Amino acid sequence: MDNLTVCKRCGSDACYETVTDTLVSYWCMGCGFTSNTLTLKDSPVHDKLIESLPELYKDLLFEDEDGFIWSPSTINIPEKGMVFADGTDKDNWGWSAMLSIETTEEERATNPVLKNQMRKMDKTTLKSFKERDFMDALEYIGMFEK
Secondary structure, X not given: OEEEEOOOOOOOOOEEEEEOOOOEEEEEOOOOEEEEOOOEOOOHHHHHHHHHOOHHHXXXXXXOXXXXXXXXXXXXXXXXXXXXXXXXXXXXXXXEEEEXXXXXXHHHHHOXXXXXXXXXXXXXXXXXXXXXOHHHHHHHOOOOOO
């Protein structure tokens, strides 16, 4: 079941709360951060999360008053594009987005990484957005198009 709730990180009223039998997840469209009931501070899942995150994402982690750890979202929709946090540190960052394009037969034949990929991210479409413009970055990649 999905509900809109107030984000514990930014205060936006555009935070999606998804409740299942075993998990409550949060994804805020206002700030672009996500959390869930498994990422409590010092939990095994939190510790695994820390190991796998890039340094910028580690710098941006936020602990709310209930001990939930919020991290920046990375959105990757192969047929549309991707949105990710980008910058040098927690004082100098924003969102970046790029569109996906079709790969060519030649690319699939000559590049082992693209061998089975029908689409790839097009770095020439990279666009930067301010920290509070997460929804604009999602709109740029066409996430809200039907």
